[in-house]
Amino acid sequence: MFSGYCPESFFDEMFQADGTPRRSCRSVVEAISQLPPGEFQRRQKALDRALLKLGITFTVYGDAGGTEKIFPFDCIPRIVDTFEWNHIEAGLIQRITALNMFISDIYGPQEILKDGIIPRELIEQAKSYREVCRGLKPPRGIWCHITGTDLIRHSDGGIYVLEDNLRCPSGVSYVLQNRYLMQRTFPRIIAQTGVRPVDDYPLRLYSTLKHLAPEGVGEPVIVVLTPGIYNSAYYEHSFLAQQMGVELVEGRDLTVRDGHVYMRTTNGFEPVHVIYRRIDDDFLDPKAFRADSMLGVPGLMNAYRLGNVALANAPGTGIADDKVIYAFVPEMIRYYLGSEPILPNVQTYVCAIEEHRKYVLDHLDELVVKAANEAGGYGMMIGPHASVDERQEFAERIKADPRNYIAQPTLSLSRVPTLVGEGFEGRHVDLRPYILYGQQLWVMPGGLTRVALRKGSLVVNSSQGGGSKDTWVLARPFEDATSEQSREAFGTQ
Amino acid sequence: MLSRVAESIYWMARYIERAENIARFVDVNIRFNLDETQRGRDQWLPLVQITGDDELFAERHDRQEREQVIEFLAFDTEYPNSMISALRMARENARTVRETIPSEVWEQLNEFYHFVRDRDSNITSESLEGLAGFFQQIKQHSHLYNGILDATMSHGEGWQFANLGRMLERADKTSRLIDVKYFTLMPWVTDINTTMDDLHWSALLRSVSGFEMYRKRHHAITVRRVAEFLIKDPDFPRSILFCLNQARYSLDAINQAGRPRVTNLALDRLTSLNQGLQDLNVPLAIDTGMHEFIDQFQHRLNDVGAAIFETYFDRARLDSSDFFGTAGLVMGSQ
Known part of the structure; x- marks a missing residue:
C-alpha cells in the first residue's frame, strides 16, 4: 500500500525521511499494508457513503444552490504519541490559563496595559474589544469555557500555536463523528493501536456549562443557541445539543422578561439558566451590540449582567483571538504565570509596529499576511503563491490600516499520507485540540486534524477545500521510551 | 418542548405521510390502468383533483395523461405539493430538529430523500417498468421511517x-x-x-x-x-x-x-x-x-x-x- 510513498522534503507525521514508518506509527502502517488489495479504497468509499447518509454536512456561504456539502474525511489517521501529547496538553493548559487571566485583566484592572506589556492602543483599536464588557464578572471568573487552538508542526519538527480561537470554535462534532466512523470502518486496527477516547466530550461540555449555573440553581436549564439552519456550523450545533440532551434554540425561541431569560415552549415560558451560544458577540443582543441583528435576543446582555443567565463563551473573549494580540501571548504567559511558554508562537510581525511593517512590506513574497479579525481562511494572502497584483493590493491595504494586519513566515506544515486515487500522497495538516475550562481545564486528547486536500495547498479550512482526519493519541507509550520521536518532541527543552 | 421544535416535528411527520400517500395514489393508478378492460378509460386527472391543485396543473401541462400527471405529482420540484417537494420539506423540518429526533430517524429520512432525489436514471414518468418498483420502495421507505420513529423515539x-x-x-x-x-x-x-x-x-x-x-x-x-x-x-x-x-x-x-x-x-x-x-x-x-x-x-x-x-x-x-x-x-x- 505505501510502496512508492515519499515524504519528500517535508516533515511527515507517519514516515521518517528515509521512508520507514515512525515508531509510533509502525503497527498502523503494518496493519494497513496487510489489507487485501483494494480493501482500503473500498472502506474509504463505504465511509464516504456513510457521511452522506448521516448528513454530516456544512453550509457554504454565498453558494445558493445545494448549499450543504460533505466535509471530506480521509481514513489515514494522524497519530500523536504519548510523550508529544503530554507536552501539547501542558502547553495548552498553560496558554488558556494565561489567556483567561488576560481577558479578566483587560475587562478589569488592565494591569498588563499599565505595565506597558501590550500597547493600550492595540487593545482599544481591536474590532473584537467590547467596551460594554468592562467591569463584567462572569461566573467563577471564567471567560473562555471552550477554546479550539490551532497547532501546526513546522519542518523543524516543533509544534507551534498558529491561532487561538476563543469565540465560537467549531469542528468538534467532526472529531466525534470521525472517530465513530473509524471505529466502524477499522475496528481491529483501532483496538490494536490503543487510542485515547474522545467521546466523553459532550458529557464534559455539559459539566462545564453546568458549572456556570447562577447561584441557587441546582438543576440549570442549559441550551445551545444557534443562528439557525443556514449557518455553516449548524450540523455541529444540532449534534452537540443532541449529545448533551439539551434544547437547541434560536434567538426567536428566547425572550427576556424582567431580566430573566425564557424560552417559548408548548407550555408557555420556561426559564433558561446557561446558554452555550454559537452566535458572535455582534449578533447576541441588538440592545447591546448590533441593533440590526435578527439572530439575537433583546435584553440578553442585561440578564447576563444581572447574573440571571450565564453565557459561554463570555462576551468579549474575541479580544484574545485577535491576530495582533496573538503575537503577545508568550509575553502574557511570562507576565501572568511567570513561566516560559511551553508551546511557542509562530514568528509574527505586527504591522502596527513600524519596524515590523517595514519588514513585512519588503518581504511580501515570503510571508503570509492575515487580517486581524477574519477567520475561515478569508482575508489572507500567501506571499509565495500570490501574484504581483495581489501583493501590491495587500501592500496598499497594510499601509491604509496597519492595525488590521499581521504577517508570518510561510510555514512548511507537516504532512500525512492521504488517499488520492489508488495510492497515497502526502498532504499538509494542522491540528485543533479543544480545551474546556470548567471546574478544571481539560484538553481533548487529539482534536480535529484538518488536511489540505489540494496538492501543495496549505489552506486547511473546510470552506476552502479542506478535509479532515481522525487524530489518534496513543494511550500507551511505546516500549522504547527514549525513541527518536520522544527526543524530538522534547528536543528544545 | 420549544414551540418551534414541536411545530417542525409535526410538519416533518405530515410531509412524510403526504409523500407516501402520493406514491400510493400514483402506484395504484398505474396498476389499475394496466388492466386490459380499462383500455381507453385511462384516467389520470382524478389524481390531480385529489390534491386540489388542478389549476396549477393546467397552467403547467397541456395534456392530462400519465406522463404529465406523474411528472407533476411525483417529480416536479417546483410544485410545492409534489412527492419530492414533500420529502424535501420533511427533511428541512427534520434538519431543524435533528437534536430532538433519534439519529436513526434522521438517517432514514435522509436516505429516503436521497433515494428519490438521486433516483436511477430509468425512473422517469415515461417508464412503467422503472416506476412500478419505485413506488413500492417509496412505501417501504416510509414504513421504515415510521417503524424507526415508533421504535426509537421516546x-x-x-x-x-x-x-x-x-x-x-x-x-x-x-x-x-x-x-x-x-x-x-x-x-x-x-x-x-x-x-x-x-x-x-x-x-x-x-x-x-x-x-x-x-x-x-x-x-x-x-x-x-x-x-x-x-x-x-x-x-x-x-x-x-x-x-x-x-x-x-x-x-x-x-x-x-x-x-x-x-x-x-x-x-x-x-x-x-x-x-x-x-x-x-x-x-x-x-x-x-x-x-x-x-x-x-x-x-x-x-x-x-x-x-x-x-x-x-x-x-x-x-x-x-x-x-x-x-x-x-x-x-x-x-
Whole structure:
C-alpha cells in the first residue's frame, strides 16, 4: 500500500525521511499494508457513503444552490504519541490559563496595559474589544469555557500555536463523528493501536456549562443557541445539543422578561439558566451590540449582567483571538504565570509596529499576511503563491490600516499520507485540540486534524477545500521510551 | 418542548405521510390502468383533483395523461405539493430538529430523500417498468421511517406531535381519496347495496393497503361498506376515524402532560369531529352527497389544524398572553 510513498522534503507525521514508518506509527502502517488489495479504497468509499447518509454536512456561504456539502474525511489517521501529547496538553493548559487571566485583566484592572506589556492602543483599536464588557464578572471568573487552538508542526519538527480561537470554535462534532466512523470502518486496527477516547466530550461540555449555573440553581436549564439552519456550523450545533440532551434554540425561541431569560415552549415560558451560544458577540443582543441583528435576543446582555443567565463563551473573549494580540501571548504567559511558554508562537510581525511593517512590506513574497479579525481562511494572502497584483493590493491595504494586519513566515506544515486515487500522497495538516475550562481545564486528547486536500495547498479550512482526519493519541507509550520521536518532541527543552 | 421544535416535528411527520400517500395514489393508478378492460378509460386527472391543485396543473401541462400527471405529482420540484417537494420539506423540518429526533430517524429520512432525489436514471414518468418498483420502495421507505420513529423515539411530547401530524395527514388523504373516487365512480352505481367487484373499488381499497383487510371484514364489495370501512372502521389503520382517534390520543397525551389549561380548543374541536364520525349514518351521507360530506369534513379538519397552531405553535400569541405556567391561565381559548 505505501510502496512508492515519499515524504519528500517535508516533515511527515507517519514516515521518517528515509521512508520507514515512525515508531509510533509502525503497527498502523503494518496493519494497513496487510489489507487485501483494494480493501482500503473500498472502506474509504463505504465511509464516504456513510457521511452522506448521516448528513454530516456544512453550509457554504454565498453558494445558493445545494448549499450543504460533505466535509471530506480521509481514513489515514494522524497519530500523536504519548510523550508529544503530554507536552501539547501542558502547553495548552498553560496558554488558556494565561489567556483567561488576560481577558479578566483587560475587562478589569488592565494591569498588563499599565505595565506597558501590550500597547493600550492595540487593545482599544481591536474590532473584537467590547467596551460594554468592562467591569463584567462572569461566573467563577471564567471567560473562555471552550477554546479550539490551532497547532501546526513546522519542518523543524516543533509544534507551534498558529491561532487561538476563543469565540465560537467549531469542528468538534467532526472529531466525534470521525472517530465513530473509524471505529466502524477499522475496528481491529483501532483496538490494536490503543487510542485515547474522545467521546466523553459532550458529557464534559455539559459539566462545564453546568458549572456556570447562577447561584441557587441546582438543576440549570442549559441550551445551545444557534443562528439557525443556514449557518455553516449548524450540523455541529444540532449534534452537540443532541449529545448533551439539551434544547437547541434560536434567538426567536428566547425572550427576556424582567431580566430573566425564557424560552417559548408548548407550555408557555420556561426559564433558561446557561446558554452555550454559537452566535458572535455582534449578533447576541441588538440592545447591546448590533441593533440590526435578527439572530439575537433583546435584553440578553442585561440578564447576563444581572447574573440571571450565564453565557459561554463570555462576551468579549474575541479580544484574545485577535491576530495582533496573538503575537503577545508568550509575553502574557511570562507576565501572568511567570513561566516560559511551553508551546511557542509562530514568528509574527505586527504591522502596527513600524519596524515590523517595514519588514513585512519588503518581504511580501515570503510571508503570509492575515487580517486581524477574519477567520475561515478569508482575508489572507500567501506571499509565495500570490501574484504581483495581489501583493501590491495587500501592500496598499497594510499601509491604509496597519492595525488590521499581521504577517508570518510561510510555514512548511507537516504532512500525512492521504488517499488520492489508488495510492497515497502526502498532504499538509494542522491540528485543533479543544480545551474546556470548567471546574478544571481539560484538553481533548487529539482534536480535529484538518488536511489540505489540494496538492501543495496549505489552506486547511473546510470552506476552502479542506478535509479532515481522525487524530489518534496513543494511550500507551511505546516500549522504547527514549525513541527518536520522544527526543524530538522534547528536543528544545 | 420549544414551540418551534414541536411545530417542525409535526410538519416533518405530515410531509412524510403526504409523500407516501402520493406514491400510493400514483402506484395504484398505474396498476389499475394496466388492466386490459380499462383500455381507453385511462384516467389520470382524478389524481390531480385529489390534491386540489388542478389549476396549477393546467397552467403547467397541456395534456392530462400519465406522463404529465406523474411528472407533476411525483417529480416536479417546483410544485410545492409534489412527492419530492414533500420529502424535501420533511427533511428541512427534520434538519431543524435533528437534536430532538433519534439519529436513526434522521438517517432514514435522509436516505429516503436521497433515494428519490438521486433516483436511477430509468425512473422517469415515461417508464412503467422503472416506476412500478419505485413506488413500492417509496412505501417501504416510509414504513421504515415510521417503524424507526415508533421504535426509537421516546413516546413523549415530541413523538406525540409527530404522531398527531402523521395521523391528521393520513385522515386528510383518505378523505380526499374517497372524495375523488366517489366523484368518478358514482355515476355507474345505481344501488349502494349491490355487490360488485368493480376494479375501481378494489383499486381504491388497494391504494390504502385496505383490500385484504376489507375482505376479511366484509368479503363482498358494496359501495356502502367500502365507504363505511374507509370512513369509520374502528380498527383499520388508514380509516379516517382510526386516524383521528390516534390523533386525539396524542393530543390528549400532550394536553395531560402540559400545564393545566382551562380549555383546549384543539382538543375540543378534534373530540367533536371524532364524535360526529362515530355517529355518522353512511347511507344518509351518500344520499345527501358524499362530496358535500367530505368537503365539510375537510373544513373541520382544517379547523383542528388551525387550533393546534394557535394552542401550541403560535409564538406571537404566546408573547401577548401572560402564560408563565401558573395554573389556571388560559391559552388556546377564544
